[in-house]
Amino acid sequence: MSYHDILKATRSMVTEYMSGLDPSHDMYHVDRVTRLALDIAHDGKKQGFTIDFELVELAALCHDVGDRKYYQGKETGGQLILQFLNQQQYKKADLVAKIVDHVGFSKELGWNDDLDDKEQVYWRNNCYELFAVQDADKLDAIGAFGILRCAAFSGAKNRPLYVPDHKPIDNISQQEYLNNTSTSSAITHFHGKCYICLLYKEES
Amino acid sequence: MSYHDILKATRSMVTEYMSGLDPSHDMYHVDRVTRLALDIAHDGKKQGFTIDFELVELAALCHDVGDRKYYQGKETGGQLILQFLNQQQYKKADLVAKIVDHVGFSKELGWNDDLDDKEQVYWRNNCYELFAVQDADKLDAIGAFGILRCAAFSGAKNRPLYVPDHKPIDNISQQEYLNNTSTSSAITHFHGKCYICLLYKEES
Structure with a gap:
């Protein structure tokens, strides 16, 4: 199957x-x-x-498959994508799957470069194809689209938009972020996310 | 029953x-x-x-009861409120109900001062209690809260946030506005609403 056909099927x-x-x-x-x-x-x-555009395109297309905010199955997004792309006989299926498993704000919150596997840490800090998808996803989570998407998620999940006595958490942990999804408001969620993005920016 | 008790029950x-x-x-x-x-x-x-604050407070509290975006029953919001406030033996139940039946952007789009009943037209153009609730509701439909609420409604109703080839309608009619709710995007909906609000402002 040609890349064009694989892209179309994906x-x-x-x-x-x-x-x-x-x-x-x-x-x-x-x-x-x-x-x-x-x-x-x-x-x-x-x-x-040196960038493999196929990896960028396929991983970006698939980056929300298996997202834990919605998917309750036991497989990771990467595992679902690996299975699908193997069925299409795509030779770099494992690389696309690896990128998909590394895209997501809540996943990044759980990373610790000092404690995690050195090879994994090196890869995620040097893979330009991963950077491209991570950054693109973050860009759509801030600005006008980010605000609309944050509020729309609240609407879909019945999370209030603003609760006067809910204080946003500045230096949010992965666990707080995950709990936050169901217990707080769109405003505190957005604040937490932007605060962390700002920290990343200051560190980089 | 005292006004305090009626307010609490409402x-x-x-x-x-x-x-x-x-x-x-x-x-x-x-x-x-x-x-x-x-x-x-x-x-x-x-x-x-001269303003009756009880009418303002009760009508504002009840203004979304029976909203056609959600309520499928045959009664208007005012009819539901009239029944409820009569049960509380509130003497001005009919006035609160009348205000509730006149609050709503889509209702206003259907009004025509030249064609509608003269007494109704005079009342809706001179009732300060109605103005207060109408304007308060519009203020929460624009600005930061308006944007968040518009997107949250999209999230709840599965309406897309932005569709590149959907063009907003400037001088929207009541029917177009009502259809728009299910067929268009948050962006075109918000545009239509703000455009009409701007026209009202220029006319007033």
Whole structure:
């Protein structure tokens, strides 16, 4: 099967998958992230980095498959994608799957470069294809789209938009972030996310 | 029953009612609108208008009961409120009910001062208690809260946030507005609403 056919089959599978979620995580989001990730990858190429655009495109398309906010099955998103791309006989299925398993704000909150497996730490800190998808996904979680998506997620999950006496948590942990999803408001959720993004920016 | 007791019973009924809707129309919204409506009424009093604060408070509390975006029954919101307040033996139940039946952006789109009943037109153009609740509700439909609420409604109703090739309708009719709810995006919905609000402002 040609890459074109694999891409087409993947987009079709993801379109079907996303139609079961809500407007905060729909195919329009996936398409924006894919376009952004490819733009970032093109910038990287101009700067001299060697980048596999197929990996960027397929991982961006698949980045929300298996997202724990929605998916209750035992497989990770990467495992679901590995199975699918192997069925399409795509030779780099394992690399796409690995990227998918490393995209997600709550996953990143659980990482610790001092304690985690050295090889994993090196890979996630040096894989430009991963950076492109991670950053594209974060760009769609801030700004105008980020605000709309955060509120839409609240609407879909029946989480209030603003609760006067709920104070946002500044230096949120992975566990607090995950609990926060069901117990707090859109405003505190957005604050927590932006605060951490700001910390990352200051550190980088 | 004292006004205090009637207010308490009404708030309790509305809290229960709103808990069945979604975060775009929850008790936090009702409380914001009620506070805003009372603030507007206080301003009106300072300017010399005679205002019945009980009507403002009860109508603001009840303004979303029977909202057609959610309620499928045959009664109007006003009819539901009339029945409830009569049960509480509130003497001005009919006035509160009348105000409730006149609050709502889509209702206003259907009004025509040249064609509608003259007495109704005079009343709705001169009732300060109605103005206070109408304006308070509109204030919570624009600005930061308006954006969040519009997106949350999209999330709850599975309406996309932004569809690249959907063009917003500028001078929207009542029918277009009502259809728009299910067929378009949060962005076009918000645009239509703000455009009409701007027209009202220019006319006033």
